[in-house]
Amino acid sequence: MERSLVERARDGDRDAFEVLVRARVDSVYGTAFTILGNASDAQDATQETFISAWRAFPGLKDPERFEAWLGRIVSNACRMSLRHRRTIRELPMDGSVDEPAVTIDGSGAATIGADLFDRAFEKLPIDQRALLVAHHLDGRTLDELASELAVPIGTVKSRLFTARAALQKALEAQA
């Protein structure tokens, strides 16, 4: 059923495309919001994702890889959204500013506060954010990411390590 919809959309069937969009708009928005941390940018990125997908559909060779293909478009759309909006960045207070940046548990281990994490995470380039979100939120495996990015698994591991290290560094700087 899903494959059929993807194939029909790829062939220019707008009704099929609309079914696919309606089924994924919330999840794509969730991913975009997690990456960008801003509702307005996330909405732009979500819209751009589906418009780009429609335009790029004829180039989708394997309908089975639709999800991974769409994930890559989400990353690109987030990058474009940030580039378009780079002149402004908002940090909603939401009562979170008064929380401690780091809390210490009984063993002396530090737990990262939400505000600190968000500030550090949003220091990362979009590609690194998207990779971390794809792996740790969307649950995409190294194999899937390697296929999606058209790179060897080792490269994915390396990129994940680099992104984690960059986040760690940003956390320490922000803390």
Place this chain on the structure above:
Amino acid sequence: MKSPQVDDQSLAAHFARRAGRAKLTAADRDRLLANVSAASAQSTIRWKWGPAAAFLPLAAVLVVGVVIATAILARAPVGPNGSSPSASSGPTASTSALGRVLTTVELQAALDASAFNQGDRTVIADASIDRTAIHGRLGPLCFAESTCLIGALSGVRPPPDRSEVLVQAGPDVRSALPSSGTAVFGWLALAIHGRETVELLGVVEPNAAGDLDWPPSETGVSGALEADGAHVIAVTGWLARTNMYIAYDCYIRPGSPPPTDSPFEGCGAAAWIASDSTKGLLSAPFTSIKVQLAAYSSFAPDPEVAAIGSDGTVEPRFATYLLRVIVDPNCGPTQCRGWRVIGTLTSATSAPSPSLSPSPTLTSGTSAPPSPAPSPTASSAVLTLRTFPVWHEENGIPVECDAIGVDNPVFGHLEGDPGRPQEPVWLRASDGTRFSIVWPEGFTAVIANGAIAVADETGTVRPRTIPTTRPASWRLASSHRRTSAKG
């Protein structure tokens, strides 16, 4: 104490927390789906040339409803307590770009209006020209000043006694067009000389972000310098020129003369487009886009004529100008490329005061006339925010005030005062320092119920002040914005 460490568990938890905040309202969801649906109905990538005849117009009819609806909603006042307009308000970046380019329906309206209006109109429209339409046509294909027919506008209604709306073009455009019979479509810059006479000024080249406006700086437009004569770019900024009577540095250059009506002429006198309205300069600012000297008198809205004997300073004029590359083949071993202004999209929008930049208004067949200036004391009003840096004079030399925040974020509370129309919103840093802000182009301050909201170029409300005794509930990080202290 151990430094905070990220592990798989904490990463997943933080991402889940962030994702949990992603609540798409039903109205936003519907608007988003409508925009995607409208865009997919267009179903075209904006190629410059295509072998097929026009098929954009049908889609444009579908998208116009969305564009008009969002344009109206973008002007809706803020809700109680300075809250955001309804969730369905405010076009997205994509739709706002479309809103600045006429759809075929809007182009039709502009054509219809031209039957009653005197004078030319220059617009950008998402349109198509069928170049097969003039094949076998009887009568002259070329007219005065080397303009020749190149085809007919697709999807628009011709005058009652004609079978089509013919399009003509000058030699610059024609020489760069593909062979006849090939459709031309995309964002077309069109001069409407009358109901029956439309001239293609060029295909509008989008900027790097895919939008319409290029920045008013020499480096900002350098990426388009290789464009051919059939392409134009749109630049919104201040057009000014030196006084011809105090021109200096005149010399006779060797070789053949430069192309006429080009920035290579001038003998020291110059015209330029810049991001600010500094006047009285003796030469073009280094960062500005140099254009032909006659551009000011030909294309600036309401150009000022400098009187002989005066200091000759002209008032810079703010507008959206269309620019085409002009080549000086005699300029050294490699060709020199510069810019020629060929049209103005904005009608009579010089700045209301030297310190405020007006929002550009595209000529549009269906756009409403500009709203009257709001009263600062009105319960609901829209004020223009400053979008250009402050300049002051040091020993007679214009100097831009110090800008910070470009690299180093400035944190603070957003404050505002509706009684200060010159600068209704500013940033108060934690140490009490007050910072003026250079806002992105198109931002406005919306005043309602004693609160001030800042709306971006799409009409979406951004950080806002709250009309209660508690501090403003938004912080503004201007890590990428020019934030300038007072000069």
